[in-house]
Amino acid sequence: MSSHSLQSVERMQLPLRAKRQSQSKSFWRRLLAIATPAQHSWHGGLKLRGYKQLSNSKPIAPVAIGQIQMAIPLERGRRCAQPCVQPGQYVRKGEVIGIGDGNTPWVHASTSGIVEQIGLAFAADSPEPVMAVILHADGLDEWGARPVLAPPKTPEALVERALQMGIVGLGGAGFPTGLKLAGAQQPDLLLINGAECEPFLTCDDRLMRERAEALIETADYLATLLGITQTRFGIETNKPEAIAAMRDASRQARTQVEICPLPARYPAGGQPLLIKGLSGRNLAPGSLPAEIGVLALNVATLYALGRAIFHAEPLISRVLTLTGACERPGNVEVPIGYPVSALRALAGADPEGQLTQVGGPMMGHSLPAPTAVISKTSSCLIFGAERYLPATEPEGSCIRCTRCIDVCPMELRPLDLYAAAERNDHATLQTLRLDACIECGSCSSTCPSHLPLRERFRQSKAELRR
Numbered sequence: 001m002s003s004h005s006l007q008s009v010e011r012m013q014l015p016l017r018a019k020r021q022s023q024s025k026s027f028w029r030r031l032l033a034i035a036t037p038a039q040h041s042w043h044g045g046l047k048l049r050g051y052k053q054l055s056n057s058k059p060i061a062p063v064a065i066g067q068i069q070m071a072i073p074l075e076r077g078r079r080c081a082q083p084c085v086q087p088g089q090y091v092r093k094g095e096v097i098g099i100g101d102g103n104t105p106w107v108h109a110s111t112s113g114i115v116e117q118i119g120l121a122f123a124a125d126s127p128e129p130v131m132a133v134i135l136h137a138d139g140l141d142e143w144g145a146r147p148v149l150a151p152p153k154t155p156e157a158l159v160e161r162a163l164q165m166g167i168v169g170l171g172g173a174g175f176p177t178g179l180k181l182a183g184a185q186q187p188d189l190l191l192i193n194g195a196e197c198e199p200f201l202t203c204d205d206r207l208m209r210e211r212a213e214a215l216i217e218t219a220d221y222l223a224t225l226l227g228i229t230q231t232r233f234g235i236e237t238n239k240p241e242a243i244a245a246m247r248d249a250s251r252q253a254r255t256q257v258e259i260c261p262l263p264a265r266y267p268a269g270g271q272p273l274l275i276k277g278l279s280g281r282n283l284a285p286g287s288l289p290a291e292i293g294v295l296a297l298n299v300a301t302l303y304a305l306g307r308a309i310f311h312a313e314p315l316i317s318r319v320l321t322l323t324g325a326c327e328r329p330g331n332v333e334v335p336i337g338y339p340v341s342a343l344r345a346l347a348g349a350d351p352e353g354q355l356t357q358v359g360g361p362m363m364g365h366s367l368p369a370p371t372a373v374i375s376k377t378s379s380c381l382i383f384g385a386e387r388y389l390p391a392t393e394p395e396g397s398c399i400r401c402t403r404c405i406d407v408c409p410m411e412l413r414p415l416d417l418y419a420a421a422e423r424n425d426h427a428t429l430q431t432l433r434l435d436a437c438i439e440c441g442s443c444s445s446t447c448p449s450h451l452p453l454r455e456r457f458r459q460s461k462a463e464l465r466r
């Protein structure tokens, strides 16, 4: 080989070597990012007793649907789908029973049966009755014709798919996912909330352990379709099996999805704190994650969205934790509209237990009526909750111990907010940034004088909105 040709080969090899070196560097960078994901701290928070062991070893089990009466809510907050079925009509699982108006998610039959009436019913998460399709299930659980639909190819088609498949935020807010995607404004960061920081809840933990591949596939699809450059799952360190399962799934799918352990500290899953913890970005009070380039979804919402994208399956069931004072705690996949009373029997709840808590002990509330049914945002039922929740104590006066300031994750001054709220001093409430309060209840649960701080703040926020 001539010296000329040797030089040519050398010239050809140099860029190749440089490319290999840069590939190798990026490989190590990626590996390091997975091993030591970015962590940004936030103030305060609480280390709570988790009670997760009551149900976290129980795999997700289906619920058998017999010939029972169900009530599938059409209404959530100010949004109500228009019923498109009549009393006496037979419907099959997955059929549309309520049509949205472009801002309202559609509603589907969660099993087969005969429509008895369109009327009011109690849903587990609403203090007031909501409009619902009352259905007498026939026990056959027969699917209707399922359309064969390819995954959406554009963001607009994805928004439409999410609305028509009835997808809403399953982490508690119930906001229509289609609207969230529509307002996403070209995000560069996708954050998936798998923190599940409330005590007792284990449904997201089980979802991540058992359906990790589907979650990674959906996150990867969203990132590609929306041009997102970074995807991170935030999971509290008290779920090591979920972290391992998600890491395995991400590795096997050869994605760049990062699985980031978060300190087990309540309320790590609160939206501003999750964003801060995983990215260092600050979500200003009253602003949306989209304004800082973030698309944030709960892990159960991501799963439901994946079923809609890849299987054209509407949101007709959800995973729910049954726990507390019961013989058979666990995690079950429940059709929407299923009666809580039937779940109570399934779990073998203590008949003496008076109080059923919906959601966790910090952000949840008591079941509004014994006849209530499961809605899309019901994540947990704690039976005999009076055994676990602190007894109501008489209110004292503020002793200015400042414990509430120490624990407030939003760095507010709850004692001063409370004093201003008691005076109905709206100007001071605004100056003290009441709008930044995420209603986590850390202050109330710490206050030695048992002041109902969070409840007062909720009330004042509603007054300010009015």
Ligand code: SF4
Pocket: 397, 398, 399, 400, 401, 402, 403, 404, 405, 414, 415, 418, 446, 447, 448, 449, 450, 451
């Ligand atoms: S924790 Fe309660 S008593 Fe202590 S400063 Fe705050 S409001 Fe006052």
Ligand code: SF4
Pocket: 407, 408, 409, 410, 411, 412, 414, 436, 437, 438, 439, 440, 441, 442, 443, 444, 453, 454, 457
């Ligand atoms: S309820 Fe509001 S004021 Fe109280 S700790 Fe949480 S964020 Fe702070």
